[in-house]
Amino acid sequence: MHKIVRTDTLAPSMFLMEVEAPKIAEKRKAGQFIILRIDEKGERVPFTVADSDTKRGTITLIYQVVGKTTAQMSSLRAGDSLLDICGPLGQPTHIEKFGTVCCIGGGTGIAIAYPIAKSLGQAGNKVLSILGARTKELLFYENEVRAISNELLICTDDGSYGQKGLVTDMLKQLIDRGEQLKLVVAIGPVPMMKFVARMTKEYNIHTIVSLNPIMIDGSGMCGCCRVSVGGATKFVCVDGPEFDAHQVDFELLTKRLASYREKEAQAYDMYKHACKIGRG
Amino acid sequence: MDPKEKMKIPRQKMPEQKPEVRRGNFQEVPFGYPEETAMLEAKRCLQCKKPGCMKGCPVEVKIPDFIRLIAEGDHWGAIKKIKETNSLPAVCGRVCPQESQCESMCIVGKKAEPVAVGRLERFVADLERKSGKVSKPQIAPPTGKRVAVVGSGPSGLTVAGDLSRMGHKVVIFEALHKAGGVLVYGIPEFRLPKEIVQAEINFLQDIGIEVECNTVIGKADTLDELLNNGFDAVFVGTGAGAPIFMNIPGENLIGVYSANEYLTRSNLMKAYLFPEYDTPILTSKVVVVVGGGNVAMDSARTALRLGANEVHLVYRRSKEEMPARTEEAHHAEEEGVIFDLLTNPLRYIGDDKGKLVAVECQKMELGEPDQSGRRRPVPIKGSEFQLAIDTAIVAIGNGPNPLVPSTTPDLKLNRKGNIEADLRNCKTSKRGVFAGGDIVRGAATVILAMGDGKVSARSIDAYLKDPAWWDLPTPEPEPQPEKAPKATKKPE
Numbered sequence A: 001m002h003k004i005v006r007t008d009t010l011a012p013s014m015f016l017m018e019v020e021a022p023k024i025a026e027k028r029k030a031g032q033f034i035i036l037r038i039d040e041k042g043e044r045v046p047f048t049v050a051d052s053d054t055k056r057g058t059i060t061l062i063y064q065v066v067g068k069t070t071a072q073m074s075s076l077r078a079g080d081s082l083l084d085i086c087g088p089l090g091q092p093t094h095i096e097k098f099g100t101v102c103c104i105g106g107g108t109g110i111a112i113a114y115p116i117a118k119s120l121g122q123a124g125n126k127v128l129s130i131l132g133a134r135t136k137e138l139l140f141y142e143n144e145v146r147a148i149s150n151e152l153l154i155c156t157d158d159g160s161y162g163q164k165g166l167v168t169d170m171l172k173q174l175i176d177r178g179e180q181l182k183l184v185v186a187i188g189p190v191p192m193m194k195f196v197a198r199m200t201k202e203y204n205i206h207t208i209v210s211l212n213p214i215m216i217d218g219s220g221m222c223g224c225c226r227v228s229v230g231g232a233t234k235f236v237c238v239d240g241p242e243f244d245a246h247q248v249d250f251e252l253l254t255k256r257l258a259s260y261r262e263k264e265a266q267a268y269d270m271y272k273h274a275c276k277i278g279r280g
Numbered sequence B: 001m002d003p004k005e006k007m008k009i010p011r012q013k014m015p016e017q018k019p020e021v022r023r024g025n026f027q028e029v030p031f032g033y034p035e036e037t038a039m040l041e042a043k044r045c046l047q048c049k050k051p052g053c054m055k056g057c058p059v060e061v062k063i064p065d066f067i068r069l070i071a072e073g074d075h076w077g078a079i080k081k082i083k084e085t086n087s088l089p090a091v092c093g094r095v096c097p098q099e100s101q102c103e104s105m106c107i108v109g110k111k112a113e114p115v116a117v118g119r120l121e122r123f124v125a126d127l128e129r130k131s132g133k134v135s136k137p138q139i140a141p142p143t144g145k146r147v148a149v150v151g152s153g154p155s156g157l158t159v160a161g162d163l164s165r166m167g168h169k170v171v172i173f174e175a176l177h178k179a180g181g182v183l184v185y186g187i188p189e190f191r192l193p194k195e196i197v198q199a200e201i202n203f204l205q206d207i208g209i210e211v212e213c214n215t216v217i218g219k220a221d222t223l224d225e226l227l228n229n230g231f232d233a234v235f236v237g238t239g240a241g242a243p244i245f246m247n248i249p250g251e252n253l254i255g256v257y258s259a260n261e262y263l264t265r266s267n268l269m270k271a272y273l274f275p276e277y278d279t280p281i282l283t284s285k286v287v288v289v290v291g292g293g294n295v296a297m298d299s300a301r302t303a304l305r306l307g308a309n310e311v312h313l314v315y316r317r318s319k320e321e322m323p324a325r326t327e328e329a330h331h332a333e334e335e336g337v338i339f340d341l342l343t344n345p346l347r348y349i350g351d352d353k354g355k356l357v358a359v360e361c362q363k364m365e366l367g368e369p370d371q372s373g374r375r376r377p378v379p380i381k382g383s384e385f386q387l388a389i390d391t392a393i394v395a396i397g398n399g400p401n402p403l404v405p406s407t408t409p410d411l412k413l414n415r416k417g418n419i420e421a422d423l424r425n426c427k428t429s430k431r432g433v434f435a436g437g438d439i440v441r442g443a444a445t446v447i448l449a450m451g452d453g454k455v456s457a458r459s460i461d462a463y464l465k466d467p468a469w470w471d472l473p474t475p476e477p478e479p480q481p482e483k484a485p486k487a488t489k490k491p492e
Ligand SMILES: Cc1cc2nc3c(=O)[nH]c(=O)nc-3n(C[C@H](O)[C@H](O)[C@H](O)COP(=O)(O)OP(=O)(O)OC[C@H]3O[C@@H](n4cnc5c(N)ncnc54)[C@H](O)[C@@H]3O)c2cc1C
Pocket: A219, B095, B096, B097, B150, B151, B152, B153, B154, B155, B156, B173, B174, B175, B176, B180, B181, B182, B183, B186, B187, B215, B216, B217, B218, B237, B238, B239, B240, B241, B263, B294, B295, B298, B325, B401, B403, B404, B436, B437, B438, B439, B443, B444, B445, B446, B447, B449
């Protein structure tokens, strides 16, 4: 059992949960993830560790409510518990001094880009960060990311905050003004990662993305999370979650993410219905 | 009763659910022997002076002794006798390939059908469990030594049980949220009820073993960290848990599963109870299962129970070569699984959403024997055909899980990535580290994994008493690693 010590709402349908997991807090490195199960009937769901606090023995998870499990998570409060947390899992981000690097976070991807940007900064890189969201109220972690970046660019699709535009427009600005980017880290919705990859390929800038397929065990046992990278099948849980963006088959990832769309909708509807009845 | 009379008693059938009924539920297929049937079956045993059956048992169960006790009506004595050497009788009585082990060497079997050793073992094990009066073994006084067991499959459970009886403190580390290895995530409820595995785990916890689930060794702690942080020895029993795909086109389409994924969803995550349980599994109409082993049979029978209209088992050799237990293949056929033998998939075909809609297969014929001694399947030119399907389950085998080896550079591996261990004592190339079960043998059997667990417990005990034991030469020649034995045909 893992006690939840803090919950927070970061944006509409975007939440933070800080939960006790002392061993994972100690071991985890940037880029790694955990798999949790809320209760005995719950599914196993992966979340990248956004932050950890070894003194408090906690890890922080950031998630968007997209279905039953995340909705149920958002109903939990400090003092409640999660039944299982397994981790850390996956390969940590390869961190070294590259020179100038650009870290791009979109949506919940901001939560994953943050620890990577932080580690890259600590390794002596010049970190240029880009945060993107559909609209102002979906942005979070602005101060956190600003604090660990040499420069932060913000954009929203509707122009309600920062510049109006997409993260690729911001990236283009950096390239155009002559930044010698040695590495781009792009983490966010699949289409965002795909478009960043397309642009950086043109400029020949090494780019990594963190993938979020459906998983079960997280230890390479089931193969549910397989993706195609450079034409070869990889298991994201053990070979990833980060891959060379220019090699990833994003179409396949998108399709496989939709494998259980109908069943997921059914489970979510039943949950919402049960909540309504519960509230009377 | 004299031997002649004994030989006249026919092998007793075990009552089971009818195929039409059981293909619609996940309850266990056989009901087990009633007492009088068990006693009658036990009377068939000739009580050989030199029992062949025992030679066929990797954990040396005193088979004639326990069977005699059943025949005499002393069922409690019988279970005690089994447990002297086998800590998981309710499991073995269900899933061991007796037809190629103990029962294959039964003298009665030379003239008539062999004594049903497995069914008798199951009978007394169930009797004990259902009574709730599981006797606790003698535990030696604490030695102060600590052993880490990585993986909670049958090898890990056996080594843990034996070592704690010897007075050592054991902590089992398991990657999944439930202990039991393949027994919980792979083998389905209808063949091995999970309550039985749980009872065994509870028993081990009762005798003082700690089980730390959700801990992936190699990611959480490495073997070196375990050895440097208070463990005097480590046993690695991480199994053969990495699914093998065929690398043919279309294997990443939605609807193509590894058997591990399909079975894990259904067994461990209870997807068959969706939406009561959260984990979904595809609802299928026509399913193809590729392979001919127990894993393929379990997948095919699970697919039927999940409501598929039609389940095909596609296997590239003939029925004779199938590695599955005879009983399992028989059960699958009875339930309506269609065997497409001498057939091999070439590619999977999908629609624009990436969903599987068909498989293209090729017919095969048998050529010359290959390395495994089985006749090699050779494609027949021009025999390609397509089958409209919505689910495919790839059950062609599992490789070793690489997480421990990849973080333990001084652990020697063989060509296939299995840990190298001397099967006489289960020593690896790394001091203080022992290994057994599927991570050493490649996908084999429960009982062989348990046998390795037993050997390891003895070795670890010797090593803990005197670390110099590690450097002693091992006398006899090293035996060849025994693979999962191929089922020999025995009529039921
Ligand atoms: C579907 C199926 C049906 C089968 N049917 C039969 C049958 O009828 N009869 C029979 O005799 N055999 C059968 N087998 C084979 C048999 O189950 C195996 O040979 C046996 O379970 C091997 O035992 P093991 O102890 O080596 O490991 P496993 O049972 O494979 O267990 C290994 C455990 O280690 C854990 N693990 C792996 N890596 C790590 C890590 N890094 N850290 C912590 N934990 C880790 C895994 O999660 C797993 O729980 C079947 C196998 C399958 C898959």
